[in-house]
Structure formats: C-alpha cells, structure tokens
Amino acid sequence: MVEAVLCDIDGTLVESNWLHAAAWKDAFEVAGINLDIETIRRQIGKGGDQLIPVFVPFWRRRILEEPLETYRKLLFRTQYLDHVHPFANTRELFHRFKKAGIRTALASSASKEELETYKALTRISDLVDVSITADDVNHSKPRPDVFEAALHQLRSSPAHALALGDTPWDAESAGKIGVRTIGVTTGGWTSQELYDAGCIEVYKDISELFENFDRSAFMTLSLTVKRKVPYPIGA
Structure with a gap:
C-alpha cells in the first residue's frame, strides 16, 4: 500500500507558476535577456540552479547566476507573493x-x-x-x-x-x-x-x-x- x-x-x-514566470521574466530583462513568459513558464518547477542554465550560456553564468537568483527572489517576494x-x-x-x-x-x-x-x-x-x-x-x-x-x-x-x-x-x-x-x-x-x-x-x-x-x-x-x-x- x-x-x-x-x-x-x-x-x-x-x-503561482505564472507569477514565478513573471518574476523570472523581469529579472532576465534587467540582465538584457528578453524571453517570452510562456517559454519561462514551461521551465517553472525547476529551481534557479536548473532554470538559469536553460537561458544563460555557460560563459555568462559565473557572473549572472547569483545576482539573477537574488533579484528574482526579491521581485517575487515584493511584487508577486501577495498574489499567490x-x-x-x-x-x-x-x-x-x-x-x-x-x-x-x-x-x-x-x-x-x-x-x-x-x-x-x-x-x-x-x-x-x-x-x-x-x-x-x-x-x-x-x-x-x-x-x-x-x-x-x-x-x-x-x-x-x-x-x-x-x-x-x-x-x-x-x-x-x-x-x-x-x-x-x-x-x-x-x-x-x-x-x-x-x-x-x-x-x-x-x-x-x-x-x-x-x-x-x-x-x-x-x-x-x-x-x-x-x-x-x-x-
């Protein structure tokens, strides 16, 4: 059993999936990476360590990964979490x-x-x-x-x-x-x-x-x- x-x-x-996708979209745009929200939504369910590599090439990840994840968390907490x-x-x-x-x-x-x-x-x-x-x-x-x-x-x-x-x-x-x-x-x-x-x-x-x-x-x-x-x- x-x-x-x-x-x-x-x-x-x-x-919450669309809200997470929106927060990621906002964060990526600040880094100069413009993505369709549906494209991001299909990656929701992954954590940042698995999602970011889908959209950020290896040579940029060393610089961007930590600030991207930190900023995304801030955006979600301050702008989106109340809507869940x-x-x-x-x-x-x-x-x-x-x-x-x-x-x-x-x-x-x-x-x-x-x-x-x-x-x-x-x-x-x-x-x-x-x-x-x-x-x-x-x-x-x-x-x-x-x-x-x-x-x-x-x-x-x-x-x-x-x-x-x-x-x-x-x-x-x-x-x-x-x-x-x-x-x-x-x-x-x-x-x-x-x-x-x-x-x-x-x-x-x-x-x-x-x-x-x-x-x-x-x-x-x-x-x-x-x-x-x-x-x-x-x-």
Whole structure:
C-alpha cells in the first residue's frame, strides 16, 4: 500500500507558476535577456540552479547566476507573493492523507521563506510531516535531490511512495529514484504532456483528486507488485 506522498507545492497546491514566470521574466530583462513568459513558464518547477542554465550560456553564468537568483527572489517576494492563492480542497486532501495513514512531505524547489508562506495560505502546517526545499539540498528539480531527501526523512521507500506534482519536472525527478507520480494540470501542462512525462494518473486539480481519492492510485495501486517505473524524460 501507499505509505507516503511527496508533494510539490507551486502549481500543485497553490496558484503561482505564472507569477514565478513573471518574476523570472523581469529579472532576465534587467540582465538584457528578453524571453517570452510562456517559454519561462514551461521551465517553472525547476529551481534557479536548473532554470538559469536553460537561458544563460555557460560563459555568462559565473557572473549572472547569483545576482539573477537574488533579484528574482526579491521581485517575487515584493511584487508577486501577495498574489499567490491556494487551490480549493488542499487542506481537505491532506486530511484525507492522514485518514488513510499516508505520511506527507512537502518537496519543493521553492525557498524556505516561500514554503512557510504557502503552508500558511493552504492551512496545512499541522498536517505535514516533513518539509524539504531547494535550500536543503545541492540540486533542485528535475534532479532527484528534493524528493530523495523527503523520502529519507519520511523513512519510506520508493516502493511505498507516490509523488504529486504539476510539471514534467516533478515526474522526471521522482522517476529518477523509482517513485511514480500523480499529476494535476493546474501548472499549465496538459494531461497528455504529464502522461508522456511518466505520470500514472492525471487530475484536473486538487479538488478532482480529493473527490476521486478512493478510486485514485493512493488507494488502489498495489505497490507490493513490482511494476516498471516510467522512463524519466531527459534521462
């Protein structure tokens, strides 16, 4: 049975992906890098250490990476964070995890400061067993560090855990440690894109997952039977 869930936050539990994309767009423009917001949005879910190299050549990263990340964090905190809102039924879903005996970890590429804000917005602080952010590991998603650290702190194993996320980067990250992923489309990706990335189920949003929880993989998937883990994209 499923014993643990490794849960992403941005775009999964809170509406924030476009706000993060806007903050990155503003930061890149100051550095003379002009990008379409949708192009950036498709990289959201990665931390700065993985996102910046997509748009900044190696020879400029030594100079730009740290100030870009610092300025982006400042922009997001001062101009965008107040506009983040939680998705409906997030607290109810975490109550359902508890009722089912599923231990919960928040596993995010967000900063610790952002995470604490999100926990307050979603009112799930008392329902979360473990919290891991990009500040706690060497590499953010789609590297496996965040999910791996969360799994370790929950004292669980890939065979008894599922990830919950909104981007292909979540599925890729989880897949690298043998954890399967349930997706939601609230991050801007289509169901097909999430299935192609390796998700075993995809829901419209947290509310739909909550409403169908008893029929979801959290309750029906027999993890005692070894199944082939979806091949992670980009591996």
